[in-house]
Amino acid sequence: MVGFKPAFINEIVKLLKKKKIVAAAILSILAVLIGQVAVTAIKHGLGLRVVGSTEFPLVVLSIFIYTILPLFATFVAIDMFNGEFSSNTMKITLTRPVSRLGVYSAKVATLALFILANLMFVMILSILAGLLFNPSSASLIGIIRVVLAYSATFLPVFVFALLVVLLSNLIRGGLAVFFLSIIVFIGFKFLGIVFSTYSSFFITTMFDWYTLWISETMNGYKIFRQILIMAGSGIMFFTAGYYLFDRKDI
Amino acid sequence: MKLSKKKMTVLSFALGASVFVSTAFADMMLGSGYDRLKDSAKTTAAQMEKGLNNYTIEALFTLKDNDHTLMQASTFNKMDTQKQASENSTVTQYANGESTSNYSYSDKQVSIWKSGIENKYYVTEFPEDMDRENWSKFSNPFNEKGAPEIEKIVDALVGNLKDYVQAEDRPEGGRIYSGSLSATQVPAIVNAVSSFGVKQMMRDQAHMEGKMEFAEIESDIHVKKVTGTAIENKEGFLENVTGDIMLSGVDKNGVQHDLTLNVVFKLSDVGTTKITKPDLDGANVEKVSHFGGLTSKHVGTYKNDIVVEKDGKFVKIGERVIEITSVDGGKVSGAYSENVKPGFETDHPDSYQFKFEYKQNDYNPKFTYTNPKGEQETGSIHLSNPGKLYLDLQIEMIDKDSWRSNTRPNFDQQFNRVFEE
Numbered sequence: 001m002v003g004f005k006p007a008f009i010n011e012i013v014k015l016l017k018k019k020k021i022v023a024a025a026i027l028s029i030l031a032v033l034i035g036q037v038a039v040t041a042i043k044h045g046l047g048l049r050v051v052g053s054t055e056f057p058l059v060v061l062s063i064f065i066y067t068i069l070p071l072f073a074t075f076v077a078i079d080m081f082n083g084e085f086s087s088n089t090m091k092i093t094l095t096r097p098v099s100r101l102g103v104y105s106a107k108v109a110t111l112a113l114f115i116l117a118n119l120m121f122v123m124i125l126s127i128l129a130g131l132l133f134n135p136s137s138a139s140l141i142g143i144i145r146v147v148l149a150y151s152a153t154f155l156p157v158f159v160f161a162l163l164v165v166l167l168s169n170l171i172r173g174g175l176a177v178f179f180l181s182i183i184v185f186i187g188f189k190f191l192g193i194v195f196s197t198y199s200s201f202f203i204t205t206m207f208d209w210y211t212l213w214i215s216e217t218m219n220g221y222k223i224f225r226q227i228l229i230m231a232g233s234g235i236m237f238f239t240a241g242y243y244l245f246d247r248k249d250i
Numbered sequence: 251m252k253l254s255k256k257k258m259t260v261l262s263f264a265l266g267a268s269v270f271v272s273t274a275f276a277d278m279m280l281g282s283g284y285d286r287l288k289d290s291a292k293t294t295a296a297q298m299e300k301g302l303n304n305y306t307i308e309a310l311f312t313l314k315d316n317d318h319t320l321m322q323a324s325t326f327n328k329m330d331t332q333k334q335a336s337e338n339s340t341v342t343q344y345a346n347g348e349s350t351s352n353y354s355y356s357d358k359q360v361s362i363w364k365s366g367i368e369n370k371y372y373v374t375e376f377p378e379d380m381d382r383e384n385w386s387k388f389s390n391p392f393n394e395k396g397a398p399e400i401e402k403i404v405d406a407l408v409g410n411l412k413d414y415v416q417a418e419d420r421p422e423g424g425r426i427y428s429g430s431l432s433a434t435q436v437p438a439i440v441n442a443v444s445s446f447g448v449k450q451m452m453r454d455q456a457h458m459e460g461k462m463e464f465a466e467i468e469s470d471i472h473v474k475k476v477t478g479t480a481i482e483n484k485e486g487f488l489e490n491v492t493g494d495i496m497l498s499g500v501d502k503n504g505v506q507h508d509l510t511l512n513v514v515f516k517l518s519d520v521g522t523t524k525i526t527k528p529d530l531d532g533a534n535v536e537k538v539s540h541f542g543g544l545t546s547k548h549v550g551t552y553k554n555d556i557v558v559e560k561d562g563k564f565v566k567i568g569e570r571v572i573e574i575t576s577v578d579g580g581k582v583s584g585a586y587s588e589n590v591k592p593g594f595e596t597d598h599p600d601s602y603q604f605k606f607e608y609k610q611n612d613y614n615p616k617f618t619y620t621n622p623k624g625e626q627e628t629g630s631i632h633l634s635n636p637g638k639l640y641l642d643l644q645i646e647m648i649d650k651d652s653w654r655s656n657t658r659p660n661f662d663q664q665f666n667r668v669f670e671e
Contacts, residue, residue: 001463002562014456014670023395042442043469043470046446047449047468047470047471048441048442048445048446048449048470048471048472049468055433055434057435062437066365085584093295106403106643131360142267142434145434171622172579193402193406194402196402196405196406197278197281197285198278199274200274200275200278201274203279211411211413211435213412214407214416214434214435215413215414215434215435216431216435219413219414222282222413223583225276225277226277228269228270228273228571229270229273229274229277231266231269232266232267232268232269232270232271233266233270234266235263235265235266235269236263236266236267236270238266239259239262239263240263240267243259243263245514246259
């Protein structure tokens with residue numbers, strides 16, 4: 001991988017200049033705020049404690065992983081590949097003395113960084129909101145659980161993003177990739193429900209695998225199997241995506 | 251050896267694919283503790299419906315507020331699928347010391363019911379030829395209509411919680427399933443919905459008599475803990491299932507309450523359960539007809555006015571009369587007539603006059619009669635409020651179990667008993 005590092009920095013700078021980053025940040029803040037308002041309203045209106053302070057981030061996460069996070073990961077992935085090809089800026093990237101694998105890995109790594117950063121951002125926000133609004137039930141164990149849950153969530157979302165990368169190298173139009181990704185996302189979720197015995201084959205059914213990490217009794221074997229499944233499909237998507245990217249004419 | 255780029259790509263793709271496929275298959279084959287538990291529950295239910303000759307089920311429900319027992323209910327259910335007999339007794343105890351109990355016995359010929367309040371047995375006898383398909387047997391809930399769909403929905407809702415169910419092999423065969431959820435793991439939606447439901451329930455309870463002595467929990471209601479265990483024996487039946495749900499909240503005085511519902515099911519004495527019919531000699535027995543048909547106390551005359559509207563007024567132009575002359579051994583005989591006052595014959599043509607006789611042997615006994623035009627028609631008498639009868643005429647059968655009655659004009663079908671004073 002010749003020139004991975006400069007390519008990576010280049011990608012990050014490009015990403016940071018995008019308005020999408022700001023949009024993702026604003027939406028994440030909004031999601032946390034709306035969630036907190038809803039929880040507070042339920043608490044005072046109906047007298048139910050839906051969540052304690054350290055459970056609040058988990059509630060936010062359970063909604064966040066099915067909405068904003070995969071959506072923006074898809075946006076960013078499409079932007080990196082289809083966007084650059086259609087606006088002809090891919091030429092600039094590829095004419096640098098960097099191997100194609102270098103460029104491809106740099107893009108994927110930036111995507112991973114984006115997902116991770118978005119997760120961490122929401123985690124910190126929601127922990128703060130949780131502590132601020134429901135201070136009575138905070139505990140260190142709870143905080144550790146939250147960190148564990150958010151970190152674990154990275155893997156399935158990243159694998160899904162790799163699938164989007166594969167699709168965006170397969171299909172030319174960014175819009176088509178976007179809709180296809182959404183269909184795959186919803187379709188997998190649906191298939192996972194209908195054919196629940198085969199749900200291990202559908203990557204989006206693993207989005208909430210963080211629940212395994214924070215259970216009272218951890219099911220180590222199950223976690224291990226899911227890691228293998230996700231790693232296996234991740235490698236598949238990565239190499240297939242790279243193969244297509246490598247053969248593309250500018 | 252240096253591999254070409256293409257070979258590298260193919261190789262790593264193949265590696266990824268094989269890891270993915272093999273683990274996904276392994277994961278599928280292994281299933282989760284939840285799936286195995288579900289299978290076990292299914293076999294148990296199927297066997298309880300038929301297969302096991304006889305067995306006993308005990309169930310115990312306890313509701314506690316902190317350490318104070320609010321309610322305790324226990325039921326004892328003996329089943330014999332071969333003899334088609336069952337015996338059931340229930341005792342419920344409330345916090346204020348009040349308790350209620352009842353007992354029932356049922357087999358092919360007879361069903362007996364006794365409540366704890368009166369020392370009296372209510373006995374219903376069934377004729378030999380009656381098809382008692384639905385004697386109070388256990389029916390497999392997994393075979394109910396729509397059960398597979400509900401199962402799918404539940405599976406979807408449970409999601410990754412499935413993996414909280416741990417299965418452990420027992421040295422003597424069979425497995426122990428266990429699982430527990432703390433407040434963090436209970437999905438927020440489930441938490442909110444169940445807390446809300448319980449809150450409503452408590453409010454309803456407060457309006458009832460203070461049997462339960464519920465503390466009114468005002469705020470901070472949440473599911474604190476859910477635990478459960480199930481023991482599967484070596485034949486593959488669940489023989490012991492226990493569950494605990496703990497709900498926590500604060501009442502208006504700021505006191506914390508932990509409401510715990512504990513449920514225990516026990517399946518025992520498979521093959522050794524003996525059901526004995528209670529000895530009713532000398533006991534206080536009241537016989538109840540199995541379909542509440544007419545009895546000898548219904549003998550008498552019943553009337554219904556024929557009323558028409560004429561020149562802006564209601565005018566009684568005559569009477570419809572049912573006379574039940576005798577009810578003997580389920581055989582009912584009587585007569586029906588429509589007596590129109592002279593001068594009003596044009597307002598009510600074709601008066602029905604007939605005698606009838608029929609045997610009550612099912613829920614909808616019917617009789618045939620001849621109408622004034624000489625055609626055969628079907629009618630039926632039902633019981634209404636005390637001293638009242640309900641008559642259907644011109645019944646049209648739609649199929650074996652459903653029918654329609656075409657009422658005649660100005661006829662509300664309700665007949666009142668005529669009492670001599």
